Amino acid sequence: xxxxxxxxxxxxxxxxxxxxxxxxxxxxxxxxxxxxxxxxxxxxxxxxxxxxxxxxxxxxxxxxxxxxxxxxxxxxxxxxxxxxxxxxxxxxxxxxxxxxxxxxxxxxxxxxxxxxxxxxxxxxxxxxxxxxxxxxxxxxxxxxxxxxxxx
Amino acid sequence: xxxxxxxxxxxxxxxxxxxxxxxxxxxxxxxxxxxxxxxxxxxxxxxxxxxxxxxxxxxxxxxxxxxxxxxxxxxxxxxxxxxxxxxxxxxxxxxxxxxxxxxxxxxxxxxxxxxxxxxxx
Numbered sequence: 617x618x619x620x621x622x623x624x625x626x627x628x629x630x631x632x633x634x635x636x637x638x639x640x641x642x643x644x645x646x647x648x649x650x651x652x653x654x655x656x657x658x659x660x661x662x663x664x665x666x667x668x669x670x671x672x673x674x675x676x677x678x679x680x681x682x683x684x685x686x687x688x689x690x691x692x693x694x695x696x697x698x699x700x701x702x703x704x705x706x707x708x709x710x711x712x713x714x715x716x717x718x719x720x721x722x723x724x725x726x727x728x729x730x731x732x733x734x735x736x737x738x739x740x741x742x743x744x745x746x747x748x749x750x751x752x753x754x755x756x757x758x759x760x761x762x763x764x765x766x767x
Numbered sequence: 768x769x770x771x772x773x774x775x776x777x778x779x780x781x782x783x784x785x786x787x788x789x790x791x792x793x794x795x796x797x798x799x800x801x802x803x804x805x806x807x808x809x810x811x812x813x814x815x816x817x818x819x820x821x822x823x824x825x826x827x828x829x830x831x832x833x834x835x836x837x838x839x840x841x842x843x844x845x846x847x848x849x850x851x852x853x854x855x856x857x858x859x860x861x862x863x864x865x866x867x868x869x870x871x872x873x874x875x876x877x878x879x880x881x882x883x884x885x886x887x888x
Contacts, residue, residue: 761782765803
């Protein structure tokens with residue numbers, strides 16, 4: 617008794633599934649019932665058989681591209697204008713700087729050079745630098761120190 | 768032209784770095800016996816920086832020189848130089864020797880104090 621009732625339930629469930637599949641195929645324009653991972657693919661991905669609808673879509677698409685390109689062109693022209701103005705400003709600044717540079721006289725100060733050479737001379741030729749004193753004999757250093765302290 | 772103080776400073780510094788050990792005798796005889804505090808201070812610093820037994824024994828063990836100088840400025844400067852030494856082994860040995868040997872009580876006491884400071888540094 618129980619086995620019979622189970623079989624009846626199975627048959628009834630199969631018939632329900634068949635009816636559902638038929639309904640799905642009728643709703644979608646997918647004539648082949650192509651499915652992807654268990655989902656039946658909608659008609660949107662297929663080319664419509666009606667020419668009017670496709671033409672409308674193409675027109676809309678072209679219009680949207682046109683509007684988008686207009687916006688893009690306007691932004692590009694704005695950027696170009698800003699670049700041109702920046703270039704003009706730089707040009708004017710450079711020309712002003714050049715005029716100022718022409719009016720400036722650059723002279724190398726002799727005292728500065730003399731000070732620099734003196735410091736080098738002092739470093740290498742100074743007899744009282746620690747490096748040069750270290751090379752001398754301790755007797756010399758003793759007499760030198762005594763002489764300085766006596767003053 | 769270099770002034771007098773700079774010359775004295777450079778000569779003492781050169782004697783401090785000199786390879787010849789007779790430089791220690793020059794520093795002791797001329798530098799530590801000077802009447803000028805600044806010359807004695809520079810000489811004590813040079814002897815400490817030389818960091819040999821001969822040079823350190825002058826500033827630690829001799830009366831009126833280095834840490835035993837009558838001038839507080841010279842004595843404190845010498846102690847400061849001793850505390851700044853990287854290698855304190857020679858100085859510690861001499862301070863211990865000063866503490867245990869038959870030196871004057873003043874020298875012993877100063878050496879004991881400096882040794883305690885060096886142990887904490």
